[in-house]
Amino acid sequence: MLAVSDLHVSYGAINALSGVTFRIPKGAIVTLIGGNGAGKTTTLRTISGLLRPKRGTVTFKDEGISNLPAHAIVSRGLCHVPEGRMVFSNLSVEENLAMGAYLQRDRARIAETRAYVFSVFPRLQERLRQVAGTLSGGEQQMLAIGRALMGNPSFLMLDEPSLGIAPRLIATIFEKIVEINRSHGITILLVEQNANLALEVSSYAYVLETGRVVMEGPSDQLKHDPQLRATYLGG
Amino acid sequence: MSEFLQQLLNGISLGAIYALIALGYTMVYGVLRFINFAHSDVFMVGAFVGYYLGRLLPEHTVLGGITVLVGAMIACALLGMTIERLAYRPLRGAPTLNVLITAIGVSLLLEYTGQLVFGATPRTFPAIFPVAQFEVGGLVISSNQLMVIGVSLVLMVVLQLIVFRTRIGTAMRAVSLNPNAARLVGVNNDVVISFTFGLGSALAAAGGILYAINYPSIDPLMGVMPGLKAFVAAILGGIGNIPGAALGGLLLGTVETFVSGSQFSTYKDAIAFGILIIILLFRPAGLLGKFTVEKV
Numbered sequence: 097m098l099a100v101s102d103l104h105v106s107y108g109a110i111n112a113l114s115g116v117t118f119r120i121p122k123g124a125i126v127t128l129i130g131g132n133g134a135g136k137t138t139t140l141r142t143i144s145g146l147l148r149p150k151r152g153t154v155t156f157k158d159e160g161i162s163n164l165p166a167h168a169i170v171s172r173g174l175c176h177v178p179e180g181r182m183v184f185s186n187l188s189v190e191e192n193l194a195m196g197a198y199l200q201r202d203r204a205r206i207a208e209t210r211a212y213v214f215s216v217f218p219r220l221q222e223r224l225r226q227v228a229g230t231l232s233g234g235e236q237q238m239l240a241i242g243r244a245l246m247g248n249p250s251f252l253m254l255d256e257p258s259l260g261i262a263p264r265l266i267a268t269i270f271e272k273i274v275e276i277n278r279s280h281g282i283t284i285l286l287v288e289q290n291a292n293l294a295l296e297v298s299s300y301a302y303v304l305e306t307g308r309v310v311m312e313g314p315s316d317q318l319k320h321d322p323q324l325r326a327t328y329l330g331g
Numbered sequence: 332m333s334e335f336l337q338q339l340l341n342g343i344s345l346g347a348i349y350a351l352i353a354l355g356y357t358m359v360y361g362v363l364r365f366i367n368f369a370h371s372d373v374f375m376v377g378a379f380v381g382y383y384l385g386r387l388l389p390e391h392t393v394l395g396g397i398t399v400l401v402g403a404m405i406a407c408a409l410l411g412m413t414i415e416r417l418a419y420r421p422l423r424g425a426p427t428l429n430v431l432i433t434a435i436g437v438s439l440l441l442e443y444t445g446q447l448v449f450g451a452t453p454r455t456f457p458a459i460f461p462v463a464q465f466e467v468g469g470l471v472i473s474s475n476q477l478m479v480i481g482v483s484l485v486l487m488v489v490l491q492l493i494v495f496r497t498r499i500g501t502a503m504r505a506v507s508l509n510p511n512a513a514r515l516v517g518v519n520n521d522v523v524i525s526f527t528f529g530l531g532s533a534l535a536a537a538g539g540i541l542y543a544i545n546y547p548s549i550d551p552l553m554g555v556m557p558g559l560k561a562f563v564a565a566i567l568g569g570i571g572n573i574p575g576a577a578l579g580g581l582l583l584g585t586v587e588t589f590v591s592g593s594q595f596s597t598y599k600d601a602i603a604f605g606i607l608i609i610i611l612l613f614r615p616a617g618l619l620g621k622f623t624v625e626k627v
Contacts, residue, residue, distance in 0.1 A: 145514070146514065146515070165514075165519070166514035166515060167514060167518060167519045170515065170516065171517055175515070175516075178511065178512065178515060182512035183512070184504070184508045184509060184512065185509075186504070186508055187501070187504060187505065187508070195501060195513075195516050195518075196516050198498070198502065198516050198517045198518055243516060244515075244516075246516075247516060247517060
């Protein structure tokens, strides 16, 4: 469904990605793991059109998208839940969700999607009128995911959904991610520093190190890989 | 007492004009985080468009006056969008200082093109609206003052509705809060920024017409002082904050009028700006602004 091929991205003179290649089949949950500065966030930002690659291609549903502006990529059903959640802090939960449906025209469909988002995250319905900036970290993460779902994506990219969230809520969020994938067949690319968690919910994993894919394989195999365990899974 | 009310009325009608201009500064700052110094010259162009349109139409009619007002607003909306497209959009992603210098360049370009095209000699603005004066309990109210207050009020309500009730208005707020997050939900930020310039410039044009109705001598440098005051008003209210700009404008206009009416009238600008400095010493983010630390 998504294929990234030989992606090179740099910030000025600094190379963030030097030839990243991976593919994600339809309906899967695939994870990208790696330490700080490995290029995980850069990869997602390039796929969603926030950054331009210096070289390489991104193909989504058999169409090259690496030169499209971000809004055109969203309109093709590829939504990105950014690192740090980036909810619109001064807007209410309701307005944030409405912004998620910015490109949707069909009112009945929007209402339907909203009902679905509430069924996944009932908390959002309770907090509908509340200003997003006053939500807890976990609730903001739910809102960020809910907002992305409002765009009716067929492909969802999640950047560090566990970051800065109460441990009690992390499990809930990950259950919901699996639920979104199973019930709606939304393909998911998950970026995580918490490799244990990421390997638990995904079927396939790529390991990034300084802008390159250094290892890949089915998640339940990688979980037992001694080298990976030593580096990312705490032994 | 009637003296006080009289000055208050004069102050509010002057402040309403500052407020209209200040809204443009603050909205553009909201979406692009820079001060569009060419804004005060769009105000001037608005007055000149009104001048030429007004000479084509019969004077002293409500319909003619409204036509001039709307015509100038449309012309300046297009001008503002063109300026953004040609001068600022190519600098997207460049350091703010570069954009700021460009804005000063655009400002000078408009001022001196104005001198070339309209001539440097002041022109007399036509009386486009019917004029009347009323006396209410010792208070002299001119129809022009009511016009200024009425038109400003209507425009501010319309602006409020656009910003808080429409799709594009919500997108404006979203872009202003977090441009990248807005792009990730599918907002074309260029369209929103262009719309913001159009909206702000239309309000500046309305300000230009209303100003010219009350001070009917117009010239290509007429925007400089009101523009500076409106900029100050926007800062005073909290830059980026729409109600703040309106409040700042009204406050500055009122203070200026009261000082003009006192024995210190020579120092009216000094006192108005002095008040600004004092307020900013105590509230660095402006009256309605929130002091925010830039996060990484």
